[in-house]
Amino acid sequence: MTSPSTAPLAQLPGLSSDHLSQLQDCGITTIRALYTQTQTLDQRQQLAAQLQLHQQYIHKWAALAELSLIPGVGTKHSGLLLHAGVGSTVQLAQMPAERLHRQLLRLHVTMLGQNSLCPTVAEVTQWIFQARRLVRR
Numbered sequence: 855m856t857s858p859s860t861a862p863l864a865q866l867p868g869l870s871s872d873h874l875s876q877l878q879d880c881g882i883t884t885i886r887a888l889y890t891q892t893q894t895l896d897q898r899q900q901l902a903a904q905l906q907l908h909q910q911y912i913h914k915w916a917a918l919a920e921l922s923l924i925p926g927v928g929t930k931h932s933g934l935l936l937h938a939g940v941g942s943t944v945q946l947a948q949m950p951a952e953r954l955h956r957q958l959l960r961l962h963v964t965m966l967g968q969n970s971l972c973p974t975v976a977e978v979t980q981w982i983f984q985a986r987r988l989v990r991r
Contacts, residue, residue, distance in 0.1 A: 861885045866918055867933035873915075876905050885919045885929070892916035917941040925984045931973060935981075937961055947985040951978050 863883055864874055880901070882888050892898050898916060902909040914936070920943055921932035927946075938957045940946050946954075955978045962972040973981075 861922065861929060863888060865929045866915065866922065867929055868918065869915065873905075873907075873911065876907075877915075880904060885922050888915060889919040889923055892919065921946070924981060924988065926977065926980050927984070931981070934958060934961065934973075937965075943985045943988050946982060947989045949982055951975060951982050954978050954982070 861884060863869065863877055863885055866885055866888070869877075877883075877888065882891060892901060892912060892915070898909060898912045902912045905912075917936055918929075918932045921927055921935050921940070922929045924932075924943060924946065927935065935946065935958075938954065938961055940949065940954070952975065955973070955975045958978065959972050962968065
Protein backbone atom coordinates (compact mmCIF):
# COMPACT_ATOMS: atom_id res chain seq x y z
CA MET A 855 0.00 0.00 0.00
CA THR A 856 1.25 3.49 -0.88
CA SER A 857 2.05 5.86 1.98
CA PRO A 858 -0.27 8.90 2.04
CA SER A 859 2.76 11.18 1.69
CA THR A 860 3.90 9.51 -1.54
CA ALA A 861 0.53 8.55 -3.01
CA PRO A 862 0.31 9.41 -6.71
CA LEU A 863 -1.98 12.30 -7.57
CA ALA A 864 -4.04 9.93 -9.75
CA GLN A 865 -5.43 8.40 -6.52
CA LEU A 866 -7.10 11.66 -5.48
CA PRO A 867 -10.88 11.21 -5.78
CA GLY A 868 -12.81 13.30 -8.28
CA LEU A 869 -9.81 14.33 -10.37
CA SER A 870 -10.47 14.04 -14.11
CA SER A 871 -7.75 12.75 -16.40
CA ASP A 872 -7.51 16.20 -18.04
CA HIS A 873 -7.04 17.95 -14.70
CA LEU A 874 -4.57 15.28 -13.58
CA SER A 875 -2.56 15.88 -16.72
CA GLN A 876 -2.60 19.66 -16.20
CA LEU A 877 -1.39 19.29 -12.61
CA GLN A 878 1.34 16.86 -13.66
CA ASP A 879 2.46 19.34 -16.32
CA CYS A 880 2.95 21.80 -13.44
CA GLY A 881 5.17 19.29 -11.66
CA ILE A 882 2.51 18.20 -9.17
CA THR A 883 2.62 14.41 -9.22
CA THR A 884 1.78 13.37 -5.65
CA ILE A 885 -0.98 14.19 -3.21
CA ARG A 886 1.64 15.59 -0.81
CA ALA A 887 2.94 17.91 -3.55
CA LEU A 888 -0.58 19.20 -4.22
CA TYR A 889 -1.10 19.76 -0.50
CA THR A 890 2.24 21.58 -0.17
CA GLN A 891 1.56 23.81 -3.17
CA THR A 892 -1.95 24.82 -2.09
CA GLN A 893 -1.34 25.86 1.53
CA THR A 894 -2.23 29.52 1.10
CA LEU A 895 -4.95 31.38 -0.72
CA ASP A 896 -2.27 33.07 -2.82
CA GLN A 897 -0.84 29.70 -3.88
CA ARG A 898 -4.31 28.46 -4.79
CA GLN A 899 -5.06 31.59 -6.82
CA GLN A 900 -1.74 31.28 -8.66
CA LEU A 901 -2.37 27.62 -9.48
CA ALA A 902 -5.91 28.39 -10.67
CA ALA A 903 -4.55 31.13 -12.93
CA GLN A 904 -1.77 28.88 -14.23
CA LEU A 905 -4.25 26.10 -15.04
CA GLN A 906 -6.90 28.57 -16.22
CA LEU A 907 -9.45 26.96 -13.92
CA HIS A 908 -11.95 28.31 -11.44
CA GLN A 909 -10.53 28.51 -7.92
CA GLN A 910 -13.34 26.24 -6.73
CA TYR A 911 -11.51 23.26 -8.31
CA ILE A 912 -8.26 24.12 -6.56
CA HIS A 913 -9.98 24.57 -3.19
CA LYS A 914 -11.70 21.19 -3.53
CA TRP A 915 -8.48 19.43 -4.53
CA ALA A 916 -6.55 21.10 -1.71
CA ALA A 917 -9.15 19.95 0.83
CA LEU A 918 -9.13 16.40 -0.55
CA ALA A 919 -5.32 16.33 -0.51
CA GLU A 920 -5.20 17.55 3.08
CA LEU A 921 -7.78 15.02 4.26
CA SER A 922 -6.06 12.24 2.29
CA LEU A 923 -2.88 12.78 4.27
CA ILE A 924 -4.58 11.91 7.57
CA PRO A 925 -3.61 8.36 8.53
CA GLY A 926 -6.63 6.08 8.24
CA VAL A 927 -8.57 8.50 6.04
CA GLY A 928 -6.43 8.37 2.92
CA THR A 929 -7.94 8.68 -0.52
CA LYS A 930 -10.52 6.01 0.35
CA HIS A 931 -12.48 8.26 2.72
CA SER A 932 -11.39 11.85 1.95
CA GLY A 933 -14.20 12.36 -0.57
CA LEU A 934 -16.77 11.03 1.88
CA LEU A 935 -15.56 13.46 4.56
CA LEU A 936 -15.67 16.36 2.12
CA HIS A 937 -19.24 15.44 1.11
CA ALA A 938 -20.11 15.37 4.81
CA GLY A 939 -18.91 18.96 5.13
CA VAL A 940 -15.48 18.31 6.63
CA GLY A 941 -12.97 20.35 4.63
CA SER A 942 -9.81 20.35 6.73
CA THR A 943 -7.78 18.55 9.35
CA VAL A 944 -8.62 21.28 11.87
CA GLN A 945 -12.33 20.86 11.21
CA LEU A 946 -12.10 17.07 11.56
CA ALA A 947 -10.18 17.44 14.83
CA GLN A 948 -13.08 19.46 16.27
CA MET A 949 -15.85 17.06 15.26
CA PRO A 950 -17.61 14.84 17.80
CA ALA A 951 -17.17 11.25 16.56
CA GLU A 952 -20.78 10.17 17.09
CA ARG A 953 -22.17 13.17 15.21
CA LEU A 954 -19.77 12.73 12.29
CA HIS A 955 -20.54 9.02 12.13
CA ARG A 956 -24.28 9.79 11.92
CA GLN A 957 -23.60 12.25 9.05
CA LEU A 958 -21.50 9.65 7.21
CA LEU A 959 -24.15 7.00 7.74
CA ARG A 960 -26.84 9.32 6.33
CA LEU A 961 -24.62 10.07 3.34
CA HIS A 962 -24.01 6.39 2.66
CA VAL A 963 -27.71 5.60 2.76
CA THR A 964 -28.62 8.61 0.61
CA MET A 965 -25.89 8.16 -1.99
CA LEU A 966 -25.46 4.39 -2.06
CA GLY A 967 -28.81 3.18 -0.79
CA GLN A 968 -27.16 1.14 1.97
CA ASN A 969 -24.91 1.53 4.97
CA SER A 970 -22.77 -1.60 5.01
CA LEU A 971 -19.71 0.23 3.63
CA CYS A 972 -19.93 3.12 6.07
CA PRO A 973 -16.88 3.53 8.32
CA THR A 974 -17.45 2.42 11.91
CA VAL A 975 -17.62 4.76 14.90
CA ALA A 976 -14.22 3.35 15.93
CA GLU A 977 -12.72 4.28 12.54
CA VAL A 978 -14.19 7.78 12.69
CA THR A 979 -12.88 8.18 16.25
CA GLN A 980 -9.41 7.15 15.06
CA TRP A 981 -9.52 9.70 12.22
CA ILE A 982 -10.41 12.43 14.68
CA PHE A 983 -7.60 11.33 17.00
CA GLN A 984 -5.12 11.40 14.09
CA ALA A 985 -6.38 14.82 12.99
CA ARG A 986 -5.90 16.16 16.52
CA ARG A 987 -2.33 14.84 16.57
CA LEU A 988 -1.60 16.57 13.25
CA VAL A 989 -3.15 19.86 14.40
CA ARG A 990 -0.99 19.90 17.53
CA ARG A 991 2.26 19.64 15.53
